[in-house]
Amino acid sequence: MERLRAKFASFEYKGLAAIVLVFTLMAVVLFAERSGIQYQYNTFSLSFLPAGSTLSKAEALAGVPRDCLLLYNSERADSCMALEEFEVILTDMKVGHDTVDLARTDAYSFKDYKTAVLLLSNLSDLGDKLTELDEWVYGGGGALLPLTLSKETYFSVMAPKFGIVESSYDYTLVEGIYVTESFMAGGGRGFAITDPWNSALTVQLAESDQVKVHACTDNEWKLPLIWESRYGSGRFVLDNFGIFTKEMRGLYAASYSLLTSITVYPVINASCFYLDDFPSQVPSGSNEYIWRDYGTSTRDFYVNIWWPDMMNLADRYGLKYTGLAIQCYDERVDGTTTDSADKETFLNFGNMLLRMGGEIGYHGYNHQPLCLDDCDYNGVYDYKTWQSEEAMASALDTLFELCDELFPGVEMSVYVPPSNIMSQGAQEFLIREYPQIRSISGIYFESNDLDFYCTQEFDVGENGVVEQPRIISGCALEDYMKLAALSELNFHYVNSHFTHPDDALDPQRGAELGWEELKAQFTSYLDWLYTAAPNIRNFTGSEMAAAVQRYASITVSTEINGDVLKIHLGNFIDEAQLMVRFNDAVPHTVEGGTLEPLTDTLYFLRADQPDVTVTFA
Structure with a gap:
């Protein structure tokens, strides 16, 4: 060894040799980076369970004792609307329940249950059972009344037991709801209500340690919207805002959790951020908003500004992005395909995403949804329909081959439909032909535009494929999404968000505000989320799907x-x-x-x- 060192020390070109060595090492690193041959990034903290080894929520609930009574009246529209949501709420909380229609029978007894949910706006629907309800709660039962009550004779009898000392026949406009800090994670602030209406009964509650308000209108009047009233050994819980849509589920779940001395229910515990259309082909040319703010091309904005900012946010909050690969934006639907025009950018973005602990999922060969000619976009979209299943398969095979070429050894198991659109037949085709897809991520909220949006609940399908819908989107979250984020954080302990690289280019998604403002608003949301839920798990799409498997069972x-x-x-x-x-x-x-x-x-x-x-x- 000493002779080797002496020989090297006397070598005339040792400086040049050192430079050559450095460049050789750099070449090896770049080769590994660009060839994608060494991927050790799919070391997920939570893995998929074997197919067939998990249960759906309904299958799991079938073995649970039914100790909750769910009452509704099929002859009242508001009761039926509430029933649709509460069947999901109780199922997801794994609360065994009997559903009884008062329009068909009165053969039930409160005494057979620990809790009761009364989907009734008019207490006269209970008839003589009102006395039994009174005695049952006084003896230790817990009753939730989620509908805004009508002021009538039966209401007047029960009002003092509900903690109400005064009420009027007027209903109040609910433009926002203030949630107390102790009631819900992420509370201690107000949330605006989209499309408000006069949905709350005007009431005044008793000033007593037996009555506690958990939410009120977000204005100077502070009208009670959610409160509990201790009555004997039991309690009544009342919801006084009368809105029965998906973004309210967490409020009702939290209300139900007040009914007994201790309430325990399963959650998913996952925070997932999807990047739709990433990696993909970077748009060429310039964009008026990007040029206005940065004086640079769209490509340079993506590479030098947007992606570094997204990586910084990931590092700051521990985010694990799931990128959704799309090969190109041509409109071919006949099964013919073209090679990716810019594999280098596709590869570099994908490599960096994987090195950050992220994941790559499938979005499509192009951005044409998987729909055959039996789908009609009704003028809402100008998408085409695929000529055949063979054409869809040819296009998807091209995307899969590209991903295998650029990211060998990387498992890809999540699919997200373009524009959240996919026909039922196409979904069956996808699952049948591509068994490596273990999870499909659609959207949580329904839309009236089309009847073949991929709208989902968190569950495991009969085919074993995990459904894990994305809930909120974009950087400039609308009021509706902020309330939905609060709701789902307390219902499933979940954050599921998606955004697009071109959000900063599209005025409908906030481009006029500029990327700096969009980034600031997104950062504000992240601050709220990780303050409210500091122990929520940052997951990729596959990890979140694995968590849903365990939650469902x-x-x-x-x-x-x-x-x-x-x-x-x-x-x-x-x-x-x-x-x-x-x-x-x-x-x-x-x-x-x-x-x-x-x-x-x-x-x-x-x-x-x-x-x-x-x-x-």
Whole structure:
């Protein structure tokens, strides 16, 4: 070794040799980077469970005791509207329940249940059962009344027991709802209501430690919108805003959690950020808003400004992006395809995404949704329909081959339909022909524009494919999306967001504000999210799908003995994520998991065993 060192020291061109060595190393690194031959990035923290080993939510719920009574009246439109949402809410919370239609029978008894949800705006629908309800709650039952009540004789009898000391026949406009900090994660602030109407009964509540307001109108009047009233050994919980759409589910779930001394329900616990159309071909030329603010081309904006900013946000908040690859933007639907015009950019963006711990999913060969000629876009979109399943397969094969070429060894298992559109037949074709697709991510909220949007719930389908819808989108979140984010954070403990690289180019998505303002608004949302839910798991799409598998299967049963709470988790596999509301106690120690406070009464429980024991302080 010493002779080798002496020989090298006397070598006349050792400086040149060092330079050659450096460049050789750089070439090796660049080769590995560009060829994509060394990918160790798919080391996900949560993996898919084997196909056929999981249950859907409905299958899991079938084995749960039915200790909740869900009452509705099929002859009243508001009751039927509320029923549609509450069937989902109770199912997702894994609350076993019997659904009874008062228009068809009165053969039920409150005494057979621990809780009751009364989807009634007029208490006269209960008839003689009102007395039984009164006695049952007084003896320890918990009753939720989610509909805004009508002021009539039966209401007047019950009003004092609801904590109401004064009311009028007037209904108040609900333009915003203020959620207290202790009631919901992310609360302590107001949220605007989209398309408000006079939906709240004007009431004044008793000033008593037996009555507690959890939400009110976000104005100077502070009209109560959600409150509980202790009555004897039980409690009534009233929701006084009368809106039954998906973005309100978390408010109703939180209301239900007030009915008993302790409420436990499973959640998903995942924060996922999708980048639609990424990696893809970068638009050429310039954009008026980008040129206005930066004086640069669209390509340079993508490469030098937008993507570095997105990477910085990922580093700051621990985000794990799921990019959705699209090969090109031609309009071919006959099965003929072209090679990617810019593989280098596609490869570089994809490499950087993977190195950050992200994931690449499939979006499409082009941006034409998977729809055959039985679909009619009704003038809403100018998309074409595919000539045949063979044509769709040819196009998708081209995308899959490109991804295999550029990212060898990388598992890709998530598909997102372009513009969230996909016919049922095309979805069946996709699952049949491409079994590597384990999860499809559509959208959470329905649209009246078309009847073949890919609208989903969080669940496992009969075919074993995981449904994990995206909930909110863009950088400049509208009021509707902010309320939806609060709701889903408290319902499923989920953030599911998607954005496009060209949001900053499109005036309909905020381009006029400029990228700096869009980035600031997006950062504000991230600050709110990770302050409200500091322990939420940053996941890729595949990891989130794996979490949905476990969530769909899990069931919960509880038993309280003195100062000890015992939780048993049915269909437990390797983990469970749960929300726990302590209404009458403070937790002290935990065995079988970890417990973290989100508010002073709402806790997050991560269980690593099927049986968890909590002792109270």
